[in-house]
Amino acid sequence: MIVIMNHRATPEQIQTVINHVESLGYRVHRSDGTERTILGIIGDERPLDTENLEAFEGVERVVRVLHPFKLASREFHPENSVVRVNGIEIGGDQLVLMAGPCSVESREQLFETAAAVKEAGAHILRGGAFKPRTSPYAFQGLGLKGLELLREAREKFHLPIVTEVLAPQDVSLVAQYADILQIGARNMQNFALLRAVGEVQKPVLLKRGMMATIEEWLMAAEYILAQGNSRVILCERGIRTFETATRNTFDINAIPLIKQLSHLPVIADPSHGTGRWDLVIPVSRAAIAAGADGLIIEVHPHPEQALSDGAQSLRPDRFASLVEETRRLAEVLGRRL
Ligand code: PEP
Numbered sequence: 384m385i386v387i388m389n390h391r392a393t394p395e396q397i398q399t400v401i402n403h404v405e406s407l408g409y410r411v412h413r414s415d416g417t418e419r420t421i422l423g424i425i426g427d428e429r430p431l432d433t434e435n436l437e438a439f440e441g442v443e444r445v446v447r448v449l450h451p452f453k454l455a456s457r458e459f460h461p462e463n464s465v466v467r468v469n470g471i472e473i474g475g476d477q478l479v480l481m482a483g484p485c486s487v488e489s490r491e492q493l494f495e496t497a498a499a500v501k502e503a504g505a506h507i508l509r510g511g512a513f514k515p516r517t518s519p520y521a522f523q524g525l526g527l528k529g530l531e532l533l534r535e536a537r538e539k540f541h542l543p544i545v546t547e548v549l550a551p552q553d554v555s556l557v558a559q560y561a562d563i564l565q566i567g568a569r570n571m572q573n574f575a576l577l578r579a580v581g582e583v584q585k586p587v588l589l590k591r592g593m594m595a596t597i598e599e600w601l602m603a604a605e606y607i608l609a610q611g612n613s614r615v616i617l618c619e620r621g622i623r624t625f626e627t628a629t630r631n632t633f634d635i636n637a638i639p640l641i642k643q644l645s646h647l648p649v650i651a652d653p654s655h656g657t658g659r660w661d662l663v664i665p666v667s668r669a670a671i672a673a674g675a676d677g678l679i680i681e682v683h684p685h686p687e688q689a690l691s692d693g694a695q696s697l698r699p700d701r702f703a704s705l706v707e708e709t710r711r712l713a714e715v716l717g718r719r720l
């Protein structure tokens with residue numbers, strides 16, 4: 384349930400409503416918009432009487448949110464949420480480009496990639512140090528060594544870092560190195576991990592599970608939001624379908640639908656969404672045109688030698704072309720790069 388205060392409501396009136404709701408055993412999430420304050424009531428709201436709440440001074444109306452996700456819903460937060468990372472705004476007018484290797488493999492590989500994506504115009508550097516691999520015999524990432532290389536690259540190239548955290552016990556370690564914590568597709572419903580990243584004050588890039596519905600994905604975001612971390616960025620990375628010609632099926636529908644249902648920013652990952660480097664640029668165009676707030680792209684200087692996801696990695700020159708195309712598209716769409 385959400386309580387929409389009218390635009391003339393005084394701070395005392397708002398506080399009186401909060402105190403009342405809390406005295407009934409609920410938690411309140413307050414969202415101060417440019418126009419009005421909205422109070423999200425967290426807990427089993429069925430016994431709550433809406434008319435009673437509407438009688439409070441300063442209350443405009445009380446709305447039961449029909450979706451099972453509340454804090455993630457547009458009703459709770461009508462304006463787009465903007466997640467700020469070192470001066471970069473994700474979810475605003477700007478399109479944000481995250482790029483880098485699937486895995487951090489060596490200093491040379493990471494730095495060569497970072498220099499190239501920075502030069503091309505990327506805003507944020509990606510790279511996995513802890514890798515979720517299907518096979519236990521496949522390269523698992525450099526772990527702590529990978530995080531240290533990411534930190535070095537962050538300082539040298541002035542690029543914030545997005546990197547995956549695989550386990551709840553690693554959250555505090557990874558949070559010391561990352562500017563954005565990535566939750567991978569395979570962990571989208573790892574509720575202990577979602578709670579753990581909900582407790583740190585770092586933005587979270589929440590990838591869609593490969594078999595997850597839009598509602599399950601938004602409920603995963605709700606776990607993080609309900610824990611008190613409001614800086615959630617969604618990432619569409621393709622879902623499993625009957626189709627085997629591509630690694631996944633990039634769900635273009637998800638982008639405008641998420642924008643209707645939720646205020647959270649949405650980033651598109653056409654690298655995992657297609658699994659093929661030659662489809663990354665066209666699917667990026669589609670995602671931006673559909674309303675994505677940015678892209679996350681795998682780039683490798685020598686894709687044929689990559690220790691993971693070489694087939695879907697762009698060479699740096701192709702990434703530079705993608706940035707140029709995105710710049711032109713941004714203009715047409717009234718956004719900027
Ligand atoms: C990745 O970003 O390299 C990755 C493992 O992504 P996903 O969780 O979407 O498969």
Ligand code: MN
Binds near residue numbers: 485681691
């Ligand atoms: Mn990858």
